Amino acid sequence: MAEPRWLDEDEARAWRGYRRMFLLLNARIARELAEECGLSEPDYDVLSMLSDSKGRSERIKDLAARMLWSQSRLSHHITRMQQRGLVTREEVAGDRRGASVVLTKTGLKAIRTAAPSHVESVRRNIIDLLTPEQVTVLGDIAETVVERLATDSTSDRGTGARPG
Amino acid sequence: MAEPRWLDEDEARAWRGYRRMFLLLNARIARELAEECGLSEPDYDVLSMLSDSKGRSERIKDLAARMLWSQSRLSHHITRMQQRGLVTREEVAGDRRGASVVLTKTGLKAIRTAAPSHVESVRRNIIDLLTPEQVTVLGDIAETVVERLATDSTSDRGTGARPG
DNA sequence: ACCCGTTTCTTGACACGTCATCTACATTGG
DNA sequence: CCAATGTAGATGACGTGTCAAGAAACGGGT
Numbered sequence: 001m002a003e004p005r006w007l008d009e010d011e012a013r014a015w016r017g018y019r020r021m022f023l024l025l026n027a028r029i030a031r032e033l034a035e036e037c038g039l040s041e042p043d044y045d046v047l048s049m050l051s052d053s054k055g056r057s058e059r060i061k062d063l064a065a066r067m068l069w070s071q072s073r074l075s076h077h078i079t080r081m082q083q084r085g086l087v088t089r090e091e092v093a094g095d096r097r098g099a100s101v102v103l104t105k106t107g108l109k110a111i112r113t114a115a116p117s118h119v120e121s122v123r124r125n126i127i128d129l130l131t132p133e134q135v136t137v138l139g140d141i142a143e144t145v146v147e148r149l150a151t152d153s154t155s156d157r158g159t160g161a162r163p164g
Numbered sequence: 165m166a167e168p169r170w171l172d173e174d175e176a177r178a179w180r181g182y183r184r185m186f187l188l189l190n191a192r193i194a195r196e197l198a199e200e201c202g203l204s205e206p207d208y209d210v211l212s213m214l215s216d217s218k219g220r221s222e223r224i225k226d227l228a229a230r231m232l233w234s235q236s237r238l239s240h241h242i243t244r245m246q247q248r249g250l251v252t253r254e255e256v257a258g259d260r261r262g263a264s265v266v267l268t269k270t271g272l273k274a275i276r277t278a279a280p281s282h283v284e285s286v287r288r289n290i291i292d293l294l295t296p297e298q299v300t301v302l303g304d305i306a307e308t309v310v311e312r313l314a315t316d317s318t319s320d321r322g323t324g325a326r327p328g
Numbered sequence: 329a330c331c332c333g334t335t336t337c338t339t340g341a342c343a344c345g346t347c348a349t350c351t352a353c354a355t356t357g358g
Numbered sequence: 359c360c361a362a363t364g365t366a367g368a369t370g371a372c373g374t375g376t377c378a379a380g381a382a383a384c385g386g387g388t
Contacts, residue, residue, distance in 0.1 A: 004280035011291050014299045017306025022186055023232055024313040042374080061336060068187055073375055075338060080373075097336045097383045116168035127175050129308050135178045137301040142181025144293050149188040206344080225366060237345055239368060244343075261353045261366040335384070344374080354365070 025125055032121045037114035042077055044118060047086065047111035050103045057102035059092060068150075074101075086110060189289055196285045201278035206241055208282060211250065211275035214267045221266035223256060238265075250274060 007015060030041050039047070049067055050056055058066075064074040078101050081087045086107035092098030103111075127135065171179060194205050203211070213231055214220055222230075228238040242265050245251045250271035256262030267275075291299065 004283045005287065006283055007286070007291065010296070010299055010303060014303040014306065015286060015291065017303050017310060020232065021306040021309045021313075025309055028313055040373085059336090068184065070376075071337065072339090072377080076375075079338090095336080095384075097381095099337065119168045119170055122171070122179055123169065125313065126309050127171065127179065129312055130305060132174070134301060134305050134308075135174055137298060138305055139174060139178040139181050141294060141298050141302055142178065142185040144298075145185045145189055145290050146181060148293055149185075149192055149289065204343080223366090234346070235367065236347080236369085240345075243368085256366095259354080259366080261351095263367065330388085332386090333384105334386100336382085337380100338382100339378100339380075341377090341379105343376080346373085347371090348369105349371105350367100350369075352366085352368105354363100356361100356363075358359100358361085 028125055029118075029121050033114065033118055036117045037110065039110060039114055043081060043086070044111070044114060046074075046077060046081065046101075047103065047107055048115070050087065050101060051108060051111050055102075056108065057090065057100045059098055059100050061098075063101060081107075192289055193282075193285050197278065197282055200281050201274065203274060203278055207245060207250065208275070208278060210238075210241060210245065210265075211267065211271055212279070214251065214265060215272060215275050219266075220272065221254065221264045223262055223264050225262075227265060245271075 026041070033039050033041060033044055037044075045067060046063075049063060050058060053063075060074055060078070061071060063069075064071045067074070069077075078087060078089065082089065085104055087101050088104055090100045090102050092100055130138070190205070197203050197205060197208060201208075209231060210227075213227060214222060217227075224238055224242070225235060227233075228235045231238070233241075242251060242253065246253065249268055251265050252268055254264045254266050256264055294302070
């Protein structure tokens with residue numbers, strides 16, 4: 001193999017910084033969420049998605065697709081959340097394979113309580129630290145990368161589609 | 165609690181985009197690394213750090229601190245990597261509590277093989293998609309957030325008070 | 329109707345990370 | 359020196375995420 005194009009100084013700074021930021025930021029936000037609300041980030045994401053769904057329920061495959069989770073991951077997670085009373089499973093009319101997740105009263109209360117505190121956490125630990133321009137550029141960057149990855153990729157198991 | 169300051173459109177776009185980008189980017193890069201080199205990202209990180217250390221070995225506590233990992237995490241991971249022959253443990257002269265991780269010949273070979281392919285992966289999936297300006301801004305953002313999180317190790321939750 | 333491939337969801341095994349806890353050693357202060 | 363406190367590392371339990379495999383139902387072609 002020919003000598004690869006190693007990252008230059010700026011690129012390495014960005015890449016390492018990005019990874020380090022994720023590590024710390026994720027840990028911090030997860031910890032605050034757990035301490036204040038007793039929820040993990042995945043819990044929060046599921047509840048948040050569900051609370052925006054019509055009827056506060058959604059088919060598992062649709063929810064998984066919307067969240068970019070594998071069905072397997074969602075199924076496992078729902079099982080755990082179900083045991084804590086945050087959601088329930090329900091059959092789907094018209095497709096006996098199907099299953100929906102439904103937000104329980106407890107789950108709704110949990111997300112309603114958690115949301116304000118979570119937003120504050122996000123502001124305090126990243127958004128409010130940045131200039132409006134930086135916020136916009138971060139959005140641009142994410143859009144570019146996501147578009148590229150979402151189109152030529154897979155959400156569940158690897159397709160093995162490899163360039164080169 | 166008063167009505168929180170919800171994220172505006174740009175902020176929400178940045179935050180959601182960032183999370184989505186991480187989800188997809190991490191999955192993609194991890195998958196390529198696993199398929200091409202048989203390494204996980206944490207494997208790669210440990211090997212990469214070790215290969216830059218003097219003597220290709222480092223004390224566990226120092227390595228953990230440098231990587232921003234908990235000692236426990238590193239200890240667990242080293243156990244798994246040890247079983248695959250990538251590293252070994254070694255006693256430390258002068259402190260009988262201590263232990264070092266040492267890169268094996270196999271581990272060195274693994275990281276040397278993996279590095280070029282990993283850099284290509286990073287380029288293909290993010291760095292080369294961005295303008296130089298975006299790369300710089302990403303580095304700036306990460307620096308800002310990391311600095312804040314690294315210094316402020318104990319949280320000042322609840323008040324919304326922020327150091328100026 | 330039946331077969332066959334596909335979709336939807338679940339499950340089990342395993343890798344990974346965190347937390348609390350434990351052991352062993354080191355260091356400090358009486 | 360000895361007790362108390364602190365530090366280094368390992369470990370077990372548990373929650374989480376991935377993959378492969380399986381079960382059940384769907385749907386199209388014959």
